[in-house]
Amino acid sequence: xxxxxxxxxxxxxxxxxxxxxxxxxxxxxxxxxxxxxxxxxxxxxxxxxxxxxxxxxxxxxxxxxxxxxxxxxxxxxxxxxxxxxxxxxxxxxxxxxxxxxxxxxxxxxxxxxxxxxxxxxxxxxxxxxxxxxxxxxxxxxxxxxxxxxxxxxxxxxxxxx
Amino acid sequence: xxxxxxxxxxxxxxxxxxxxxxxxxxxxxxxxxxxxxxxxxxxxxxxxxxxxxxxxxxxxxxxxxxxxxxxxxxxxxxxxxxxxxxxxxxxxxxxxxxxxxxxxxxxxxxxxxxxxxxxxxxxxxxxxxxxxxxxxxxxxxxxxxxxxxxxxxxxxxxxxxxxxxxxxxxxxxxxxxxxxxxxxxxxxxxxxxxxxxxxxxxxxxxxxxxxxxxxxxxxxxxxxxxxxxxxxxxxxxxxxxxxxxxxxxxxxxxxxxxxxxxxxxxxxxxxxxxxxxxxxxxxxxxxxx
Numbered sequence: 001x002x003x004x005x006x007x008x009x010x011x012x013x014x015x016x017x018x019x020x021x022x023x024x025x026x027x028x029x030x031x032x033x034x035x036x037x038x039x040x041x042x043x044x045x046x047x048x049x050x051x052x053x054x055x056x057x058x059x060x061x062x063x064x065x066x067x068x069x070x071x072x073x074x075x076x077x078x079x080x081x082x083x084x085x086x087x088x089x090x091x092x093x094x095x096x097x098x099x100x101x102x103x104x105x106x107x108x109x110x111x112x113x114x115x116x117x118x119x120x121x122x123x124x125x126x127x128x129x130x131x132x133x134x135x136x137x138x139x140x141x142x143x144x145x146x147x148x149x150x151x152x153x154x155x156x157x158x159x160x161x
Numbered sequence: 162x163x164x165x166x167x168x169x170x171x172x173x174x175x176x177x178x179x180x181x182x183x184x185x186x187x188x189x190x191x192x193x194x195x196x197x198x199x200x201x202x203x204x205x206x207x208x209x210x211x212x213x214x215x216x217x218x219x220x221x222x223x224x225x226x227x228x229x230x231x232x233x234x235x236x237x238x239x240x241x242x243x244x245x246x247x248x249x250x251x252x253x254x255x256x257x258x259x260x261x262x263x264x265x266x267x268x269x270x271x272x273x274x275x276x277x278x279x280x281x282x283x284x285x286x287x288x289x290x291x292x293x294x295x296x297x298x299x300x301x302x303x304x305x306x307x308x309x310x311x312x313x314x315x316x317x318x319x320x321x322x323x324x325x326x327x328x329x330x331x332x333x334x335x336x337x338x339x340x341x342x343x344x345x346x347x348x349x350x351x352x353x354x355x356x357x358x359x360x361x362x363x364x365x366x367x368x369x370x371x372x373x374x375x376x377x378x379x380x381x382x383x384x385x386x387x388x389x390x391x392x393x394x395x396x397x398x399x400x401x402x403x404x405x406x407x408x409x410x411x412x413x414x415x416x417x418x419x420x421x422x423x424x425x426x427x428x429x430x431x432x433x434x435x436x437x438x439x440x441x442x443x444x445x446x447x448x449x450x
Contacts, residue, residue, distance in 0.1 A: 001165070004167065022164065044201070045265060048262065058267060065197070067167045067212075134261070
């Protein structure tokens with residue numbers, strides 16, 4: 001196979017990587033860049049443990065060819081906390097609400113929670129459940145996860161008189 | 162995944178040329194949400210993947226004078242959230258919002274869903290009910306316009322030549338977009354291959370049906386229109402008796418696979434009848450007072 005040199009910006013850092021045409025983004029992130037927060041779950045796009053953001057959109061990295069996202073801006077779970085290590089409110093909420101059991105679905109769940117709140121700062125419970133519909137969890141039964149995300153919802157700022 | 166070469170062409174012309182040169186040995190990648198799993202499962206082994214996903218000028222939703230046009234590379238998410246689609250074809254919005262899962266929908270494309278031609282293709286029933294057409298292009302030859310009801314040949318088989326690519330999907334603006342309904346019934350709320358996916362579009366004059374389009378899947382080797390039902394409905398007052406008659410005939414119109422996968426043929430027939438009546442009743446709620 002003819003390898004391709006691609007450029008990926010991952011969590012703000014630029015990388016130039018030589019990849020095979022059939023390399024999956026999930027494996028490039030994990031094996032080439034050492035970013036093992038993104039999980040390889042089912043490998044068939046059904047569990048969403050491999051969730052990352054590509055150019056602001058949540059995608060299944062196990063179904064994405066690395067070559068197909070050449071030039072993209074990628075955010076993985078490692079890019080969610082602030083550079084100084086301060087946790088994102090969604091991450092804090094997961095801790096506060098015991099929304100983590102085995103933790104395998106957690107990076108993707110946190111990413112989808114952050115993704116939702118970026119688009120809708122006050123999601124309802126049905127909206128939260130709709131947004132994480134593709135993300136499977138075998139441990140928690142989802143209740144604590146939904147509660148955690150809901151706790152980050154912010155009402156509209158009251159108008160100052 | 163097996164060895165394969167990859168090409169990211171600069172433009173559609175280069176892409177079509179590659180498809181022509183590698184005819185039969187190359188596959189289009191758009192969202193990749195079917196292509197990648199199939200390749201990883203060993204079901205298909207192209208020598209070359211030609212990447213169409215960068216062609217943003219093939220991702221659009223346009224309202225024309227008499228028709229709606231959707232670029233083949235438009236993602237399912239874009240279709241689901243489009244105000245134009247919601248206004249002119251809410252049954253299409255509905256079907257799009259139930260395909261796969263939210264992440265899949267961000268990459269999957271409307272052209273890809275049709276070209277993949279699963280017997281249960283989520284976008285097929287509403288597009289059939291909307292009397293959509295598929296527009297194609299090829300490298301060396303002329304493209305063509307294909308009515309969707311003549312597009313599917315069998316499971317994952319269409320009339321497309323090996324180097325022929327869908328570029329656009331169009332459908333005439335319905336007279337009454339609101340007198341339609343789409344129901345997907347699956348074994349779970351998301352990531353469900355449907356047991357029955359039905360779409361209905363009606364044109365009503367009072368209680369009399371002037372035009373009916375009924376499309377369903379996966380109840381045959383391809384998504385289908387229930388032509389007999391459409392004939393029975395047209396020109397008649399729609400009442401319980403007529404719906405019961407149609408529901409009975411529907412059981413004979415469909416040929417679900419005999420091997421029970423997700424549901425038995427018997428169950429699918431029973432469910433289709435129920436959902437047909439429900440879909441028509443829902444559609445009738447959209448009749449302007």
